[in-house]
Amino acid sequence: MFTLTIDENSYTCQPGETVLDTLLRENINLSYACKKGTCHSCMVRSPDVMPPQTSQTGLKNTLKTQHYFLACQCYPEQDMCIKLSDQSDFYRMGTVIDNKLLNRNTILLVIAFEDAFEFKAGQFINLQRNDGMTRSYSIANIPQQSNTLEFHIRRLPDGKFSAWLHDEISIGDSIAVSEPRGHCFYLPERREQGLLLVGTGTGLAPLAGILTDALAHGHTGPIHLFHGSRDVEDLYRIDEMRQLAKQHLNFHYIPCLSGKQAPEGFAVGRVNEIALSRLPDLKSWRVFLCGHPDMVNQMKKQVFLKGASMADIYADAFLITLH
Amino acid sequence: MSKTLYERIGGEPAVSAAVEIFYRKVLSDYRINRFFDNADMDKQIAKQKAFFTMAFGGPNSYTGQDMRNAHAGLVKTGLNEEHFNAVMEHLGATLVELNVPANLIAEAAAIAESTRNDVLGK
Incomplete structure (x- = not known):
């Protein structure tokens, strides 16, 4: 018998029970459906110990390295501490050390921490204002660079949070930052594999982090970055x-421009269409897609049809919240 | 106990390989790809895996009623016999491509065929 711990509470996993069985018996609110390891509804995380291998079958490699596993497929082999996917975030305070314009509507925001901030290039965090308003932003730098996080923040039309970051936050201010999330990041494996990075707008932020990380790990395969805007x-x-x-x-x-005017040195058209026309065969490529949800969702399907395996497609669609 | 079709075909890894090939065929088929226009790719792949696991007689918890409910919306937008036939075609072609022996393909096809009325809401 092993003990499962969630927050302050402990539960006993009986012999022959899966983690899901135990949690359901204890009336823990956890979403689940197929109970056969196919639907991935009951995915949870074990931050401290590596979950049994069979409980990670079918998950993306980036989820596996973060110790995500399927509760319905997990017969514990030791005591486990478990984090449910929707569990509330732990926030820590950082200090703004830079805030400057990258272009006419995007700022570079740099936040420093007293201790090391563990993350993988390409992940995102939530920033929180004193009144509780929260927004997700992708991290643009790589972990090796001091204890700082960099963000590219675009001013959205009527965007309250981005306006606050643009107009009111200045150097020296402190701000609450959540733990890193997301599984769109580079893993140093299959270094000869082709990497396709496609982003719109501030989708460049996570892609720049992933790119820097891949280069720092000595990735030898071709890396193509398509960055688009109008x-x-x-x-x-x-x-x-x-x-x-x-x-x-x-x-x-x-760099790709979809508007009417394109100076020399820029490709003309939509970034996803240009990428697909230049790289017609994506069999065995690894693909990262970040930015506008329409682009990301369309492109997921298109790169899959061009041969990329689903396990090699990493996507981070930006949620755009107005008001 | 004799091995199930699911085990004889190769279990979970075989299902994953089959789903990639199958889903590419489905999405490239103009007769049926409109039914997948708004689908989230990751969720769809998970569903296709469940479908293949079922077609191979492997562990699954789908009931006829589940198949009915899941496809009811599509039936309203015109899902019919011809679309079901197209999917059966791709299932067969996928298994042929993976060099699955003909007798096992026939077994899998028979299991998939048994869902026809539920899928089409009949």
């Missing part, structure tokens, strides 16, 4: 990316 004024870090492409022969940067 007008050139809404792209950013163009020179920096071009410079990176000069330094790394396997890295290719293609």
Whole structure:
């Protein structure tokens, strides 16, 4: 018999019971459906110990490394501490050390912490204001760089939170930051694999983190980054990316503009269409998609049809909350 | 106890391989891909895996009523016999591509065929 701990409470997992069996018997509110490991509804996390291998069958590799597992398939082999997916966040305070414009409507926000902040490049966190208002933002840097987090924050029309970050937050202010989340990040395996990164707007933030991480790990396969927006004024870090492409022969940067005007050096059209026309065969590629939900959802399907395996498609669709 | 079709075909890894091939065929088929326009890819893949597990006679907890409820909305938008036939076609072609022996394909097809009336709400 093993003990399962959730927050302050402990439950006994009887012999022959799965984690899901125990939690349901104890009336813990946990979503589940098929109980056969196919639907993934009952996915939970074991932050401290590696869950049994069979309870991770069929999960993406990035979920496996974070110790996610399926409660219905897990016969514990030791005591486990369990985090339910919708469990409330732990927030810690950081200090704003930089806040400057990247382009006409996007700022670079840098937050520093006293202790190391553990995350994987490409994950996101929630920022919280004193009144409780919360928004998710992708982390744009990689963990090796001091105890800071960088964000690219676009001013949304009528966006209260982005307006607050743009207009009122300044250097020296403190701000509440949640634990990192999300499974759209780079794993240093299959280094010869082709990487396709496609993003719109501030979708560049997680992609830039993933790119830096892949290069730092010595990824040898071709890496193609397609960054799109309508007008050139809404792209950013163009020179920096071009410079990176000069330094790394396997890295290719293609800025794309879907508006009427496109200066030399920019591809014309929608970023996903350009990416698909330039890379017609994506069999055995790893794909990262970040940005506008329509682009991300459409592209997921398209890259799958071009041969990418579902397990190799990582997506982070931005939720755009107005008001 | 004799091995189930699910085990003879190769269990979970075989299901995962089959689903990728099958779902590409389904999404590329103009006759039926409109039914998947608004579907979330990850959720769909999970459902297809459940469908294949069932077709192979493996562990699943789907009942006829579940199949009815899940497809009721699609039946309202025109899901009919021809669409069901197209899916059966892709199921067979997928298994042929994976070199599954003909007698096992016939077994899987028979199990999938048994859901026809529930799927089509008849």
